[in-house]
Amino acid sequence: MARITQIAIPTLVRIKHHAIERIGVYARRNSFERVLMLVSQGLIASITDSVRAALSAEGIAIVDEREIASSSLEQAQDIFQNIGKMDAIIGVGGGKALDVAKYVAFLSRIPYISVPTSLSNDGFCSPQSSLEVKGKRRSLPATIPYGVVIDIDVCMSAPQALWWSGIGDLASKITAVYDWKLAFKKQGAQIDDFAALLSDSTVFQLQSRTVKDIESVRLLGTALMLNGIAMEICGSSRPASGSEHLLSHALDLTAKKPRLHGLQVGIATYIMSRLQGQGTERIVQLFDSTKFWDAFADEPLLREDWLRAFVEAPTVKQDFYTILSEKDFTEDFKRLLYEDERMKKIFA
Known part of the structure; x- marks a missing residue:
């Protein structure tokens, strides 16, 4: 019997100038009112400030914000266990933050918006998370993003x-x-x-x-x-x-x-x-x-x-x-x- 493939694909895709400044609008259009934000450690302050300001301008509450220094399974599980009521998870930055955000979204079945600040690999939109498990790097199943927001100006300025x-x-x-x-x-x-x-x-x-x-x-x-x-x-x-x-x-x-x-x-x-x-x-x-x-x-x-x-x-x-x-x-x-x-x- 022929196999029928059913897949998930991003519903929200924005690859444009100043996209981060519009993320509050995108969240509001999709009825996201309460969000968890996971951010790469050491990310340029102006980027995270722009995300916060954009969400605040549309009345979107950042219920919890975490800085991600390492992409360990333990950290992802800890965030999941304490997640509370959220409408969406927003990952901002590089691979570690996005991998943790993807996996938490997978565990919690909450929509996830990926906001990469560089284009260094395809992980920002993959259905897998690269996490450290007992000292070894492993690929674990994850949620493909509900949304992908790529700010061209931010990515242009990346190293x-x-x-x-x-x-x-x-x-x-x-x-x-x-x-x-x-x-x-x-x-x-x-x-x-x-x-x-x-x-x-x-x-x-x-x-x-x-x-x-x-x-x-x-x-x-x-x-x-x-x-x-x-x-x-x-x-x-x-x-x-x-x-x-x-x-x-x-x-x-x-x-x-x-x-x-x-x-x-x-x-x-x-x-x-x-x-x-x-x-x-x-x-x-x-x-x-x-x-x-x-x-x-x-x-x-x-x-x-x-x-x-x-x-x-x-x-x-x-x-x-x-x-x-x-x-x-x-x-x-x-x-x-x-x-x-x-x-x-x-x-x-």
């Missing part, structure tokens, strides 16, 4: 490294979709053609405008949001995460100094495309035109970290077939790190 991180995470869809299709061919893994098509096509959206400006910020925000929806469609991270993410996760566990998620994933994507024998030209075109490689100019990556992580990468996730499941690529990987002209420029 350049976060922009490049978003580019790297977006590029990974090229190798992730290949790995997904490989798992289907070799193991009969379930695949959703529309989710795969949607995820892969998001890279083309940004390639039409790679100079960092208002339009490219809008395109990157839209593309990363659609990646999250692709994951919701198929019920897994497969459209957005493959062998390149395994290597990045291994680096998080073993490297002396892990880098931003999207920066690691971007380099891992280039490497995996070489091992897969596909997609490299598209990736290079994107990275060259966005100057992605410059992210490592001041602080090169360490070969020893990456060599160690590569050995661990295939074991990071059980029953997750990728190109790394095909054979031992260690020598090919080592050769790339030492002989590839692009890798020689960014590794020490």
Whole structure:
């Protein structure tokens, strides 16, 4: 019998100038009167002040506000147990605050509005939360946002490294979709053609405008949001995460100094495309035109970290077939790190 897919998608989507200043209006239109606000620790005061002022102007009560320093399961559970009566949860800032907000929304079944202040990865609209559980990072089921509010001006002013991180995470869809299709061919893994098509096509959206400006910020925000929806469609991270993410996760566990998620994933994507024998030209075109490689100019990556992580990468996730499941690529990987002209420029 044919399978019918039912998914949740954001009802409220605003990617525009000064969107944060309108968040009170958006909340009022959706009949949200009492909200919990979770904010990244160290977030620029003017941003949180703008959110508070916008909500206050529309008579929206911030019943509780918490600053999120770490994305632990214990913290999320504590917030859930003390949540009280709320109409919505608003997460403002970066990954940790948004991951905790998503998971609390999942537990409480309360609508969640995601307000990312940078576009460093697709997590702001994914149906999963990356939380620390007993000292280890795990992906747990979460609620896809009821609303996504991206303030173009705020994201434009975020550090350049976060922009490049978003580019790297977006590029990974090229190798992730290949790995997904490989798992289907070799193991009969379930695949959703529309989710795969949607995820892969998001890279083309940004390639039409790679100079960092208002339009490219809008395109990157839209593309990363659609990646999250692709994951919701198929019920897994497969459209957005493959062998390149395994290597990045291994680096998080073993490297002396892990880098931003999207920066690691971007380099891992280039490497995996070489091992897969596909997609490299598209990736290079994107990275060259966005100057992605410059992210490592001041602080090169360490070969020893990456060599160690590569050995661990295939074991990071059980029953997750990728190109790394095909054979031992260690020598090919080592050769790339030492002989590839692009890798020689960014590794020490």
